[in-house]
Amino acid sequence: MGLLSAGSPLSWEETKKYADHVRQHGIIQFLNIYHKVKERQKDVLKWGDEVEYMLVNFDHENQKVRLVLKGEDMLETLQDRGEKINPNHPTLWRPEYGSYMIEGTPGQPYGGIMAEFNTVEDNMRKRRQEASSLLPNNQSIITVTSFPRLGCPGFTFPEFSPTPVEKGASRSLFFPDEAINKHPRFSTLTRNIRHRRGEKVAINVPIFKDKNTPSPFIEKFPNAIGDDAKAALPDHIYMDAMGFGMGNCCLQVTFQACSIAEARYLYDQLATICPIVMALSAAAPFYRGYVSDIDCRWGVISASVDDRTKEERGLEPLKNNKYRIDKSRYDSIDSYLSTCGEKYNDIDLTIDKEIYSHLTREGIDHPLAQHIAHLFIRDPLTLFEEKIHLDDANESDHFENIQSTNWQTMRFKPPPPNSDIGWRVEFRPMEVQLTDFENSAYVVFVVLLTRVILSYKLDFLIPLSKVDENMKVAQKRDAVRQGMFYFKKDICKAGIAAVDGCYTALNGTEPEHEEYTLMSIDTIINGKEGVFPGLLPILNSYLENMEVDVDTRCTILNYLKLIKKRASGELMTVARWMREFVSNHPDYKHDSVITDKMNYDLLVKCNQIANGQISCPELVGFTTSKTKPSGSKTIV
Template identity: 50%
Template sequence: MGLLSLGTPLDWPEVKPHISHVKSHGIKQFLNIWNRVKTRTKDYLLWGEEVEYCVVKFDDENKTAKLYLDADEVLFKLMDLEKQSLSQGLVFESSWKPEYARYMLEGTPGLPYGATLNDLLLVEDNMKKRRVLASSFLGEGVEILSLTNFPMLGAGKFCEPYYRPAIDSGPSRSLFIPDEAITKHARFPTLTANIRQRRGEKVAINLPIFKDSNTPSPFLEPLSLNVVDHLKARGENIPASLPEYEKAALPDHVYMDCMCFGMGCSCLQVTIQACNVEAGRRLYDHLAVMTPILLALSASAPIFRGYLTDVDCRWNVIAGAVDDRTREERGLESLRDSKYRMPKSRYESVSLYLSPGPNVSGGCRGNDDFAKPPPGTRHFKEQYNDLETPYDEEIYEKLREGGVDNLLAKHYAHLFIRDPLVVFKELLDVDDNTSSDHFENIQSTNWQTMRFKPPAPGSDIGWRVEFRSMDIQLTDHENAAYSTFIVLLARAILHFDLNFYIPLSKVDENMITAQKRNAALDGTFWFRNQVFEAEDDISKEYGRYTLAEIMDGTTSKEGVCSIIDRYLDEVDTPGSTRQILKDHVNIVREKAIGKRKTGAAWIRDFVTNHPAYKHDSVVTPEINYDLLKKIKELDSNEMLVE
């Protein structure tokens, strides 16, 4: 979730006088890091994955399933157990951190996975042990599930214990979700309130409703009972529909109005340590092209607020949930008080490629795949960075004067057009030589599809990249498969010196396509015609392909999965290990060719075939209960298409 400092958080009016201070010292902190570790090299490929779980309480007598808001008590027990083990010099197999919502648990391996291919075989077992460990602290009827989005979040009395949303007070002021659902750590309610205050209004998310045979047209969502009771208490008239009451709610859409709808979703993230800064930048660029591809293949969120929607993923929901841009920054009004027009939310696809940069580390030497010298300018072309990308010119100049190259300086100057959202009073003045708090304040609240992560001061961790676009999968087996797929893809990129570059405007188009219903089978995506070659004319380098063509290949084009298979054949991999890893790659391939359903397709089919479903796009508590019960017992092979 980012930087979890302790202290007295400042509300937005108190933050504003300190914005320049935080940014200025954040850049100083980065420059100190850069000059200290830019030449660092020969790091091993250590990596880790992050799984965000959802804790659900089942009532079998009444056939209901609700979010369990006391999951934070389980989290504290897990964190204490980890702390005790570490104090005794023991390695704890898992690590646990707070997430945005009280019903969420974030679990990672206790230590990074090792650099060998055999280490990839440890992932699924570690995930299963995490689930068993967390479940051992849960009471009767409480289960831990890997759900991208709880289908009834914000619909009726969806949580246990139940709290009534505070429409006119508190951090969220949501019509649907009580602030008691937010984790109590000061960072989270402060983020919520400060995003709303900086924006000048509540966030507004509208997803198109899935139009089934009995869905009204136009679809006008009725007012929730909570809003009706609120209006009655105030002696006000009761509008006939939600769009009549809330101007931000659109007809034929499902409306959401607070941060919890996005940050209360769960995802699967993979962080990889590169050999050096140059290898990290190469991975950042080429994996960035793959983020919408893997978003579509991992799609697992077709239901929001108890309605089937016409999307399959969480991405736009979370982008809207943290969108703190003012009306001027969103281009709805002329710039007067704001400095920049910002085309994107804080939570979006990347806007700049980073490679190539100067060979500051000298390149690694050795036989490891992550130890090859950087290819320089062989693949990158300036025309690929074709997006409108505002950046802070003053910060850019400071970075350039500090020895940072043009591309990396522009990247961080772009990130630093954002204001700090959570500032702790006690941490305003820190030692820039030993702290990176101000830098991470900005870095960690730019939630992009990829994140480029420099080493922390005093840490033995190297340069890392974080792959952030994937929805979480319904089973440990598939979460392990997607995690190992990303690591194998990274290895193949560097081993074969692959070229995935396309203009970033095309990557953004792919992000839009990836979220559409059934995009994994029906969508077409921009991708390079050949990933081993380059053309003088950029327009001839790429075309539109189905995911089956991208991942499985065509008669004239080798697929990404086939390239990974070839990588496993070329490197010295034991036969049994090679077969298991190929089986993991095959899970991703099967999603692309339609042999295996995405989580979103499986969930949608379950709902539409449920005997209680009335083909009106409504997911009832009964359907939700049966769905989650099925997910609890789900085997990944049940997602195969017969």
């Protein structure tokens, strides 16, 4: 969830007085880090995953499931029993936005040897078991991207009511402040986004029009006063709080590169993969008790933290603000970072020109300088009184204040001051899956892809505007089978050479339309003769040339089979599987409504699948388990 400072949070009015101070010193802190470690080379390959979990309570008597608001207490117990007494504990636990959420990571990063891939699922299983051991029999931790009835009356345990017109952080019609993590960062973020924007955030998700769904679909909001729900659109599911986005769960992977040049190269190449993997991992079709017409959470979370004013959104003439800003601060990247990416940067980039000039005077090259200067058009959203005046030579809180609240598909991460951590990139678009097997498969696929990109000097770059178009397509219903995505036709083109750690086209010409074309995800992942070789065949070729023990090779191939069959449509995405479950439920009236009973039945089954109590061949194939619950699985 980014920087977690402790102390006394400032209001938005107080915070904005220090906005220029934070930006100025954030840039100084970045430059101090950069100049210290820009020549750093040969860092060891390390990587790690982050899995977010929800805590749920099953009321079997009344057949309801609710979100349990005790994440903070659970987190404290997990840390007390784990990392606080054993620095080598195999799991680490961190807070997340919802008070019903926690985040788990490996205790130590994974390294560069292939055998590490055989430990990923086991570590995820340990996390699930470790957290589950603290819960009574009727409670569980689940890896569901979006709780289907989030924001419906009584969705929390214990139950709280929203406070739309009273003092509070979100002023939501649906989401009570008690569902926000008690760490002051989270409620301060919520409140300050609303204050900076000048109104509540507005999230409108198109509703899925089933045969009995009213048309037009128009909701009434009994607890709304005046214009409190004025942003609600016809034929859309309306949400009005940060919790509807940041209260969802995801799966992320962070990589340490051997150098800054390699990190920038990976950042660019993986940015083109983000919409493909997002569609492939689609797992969020339901919002606020309704069936939506999207499969991914990305647009929801983007709107949930959109702090832009009306002026910045282009709805009013610029008067009190400096910039028109095209996107929320949670969105896809706006520029490539490597030298080879420059010719593909075809998105108009709003930058702070003074910061850009400062950076270039200090020797920062154009692509990196404009990236930082673009991030720093944003204001700090949280500031703690004790963290205003810092030692810029040895601290980076002001830089991270802006950096960590630009939530993009990829994040470029400089090393923390005075640490042995190298230059890193974070891959952020994936939706969390139901089982440890699935989550492991997606993580291993992405990590293997980075190894192949570096080993084979692959080049996926296309105009960034086309990647943005892919992001829109990726969120649509059943995009993995129905969507068409722009992708580079020749990713192994001769004439790509290594120059200063960056693989750049020797001819240096502008990109031509013939370089890329529209492809299905099946073609991109599995290949199509005469069109594209496919990412999986390239990964398999790489594996054949590596020394890998039999058990690890078998594990990896099982993961890749899942990816292959999800891409071809032979296996369902979680989103498609959930839709079919609801559509076939005896209580479903084909009106796009998800009742408490339907939600209960769905999540009971999700929990049983995740814990290995029942199989789900249409989702993960025919499986066997080495250990129960939630053992290693083999796709046949």
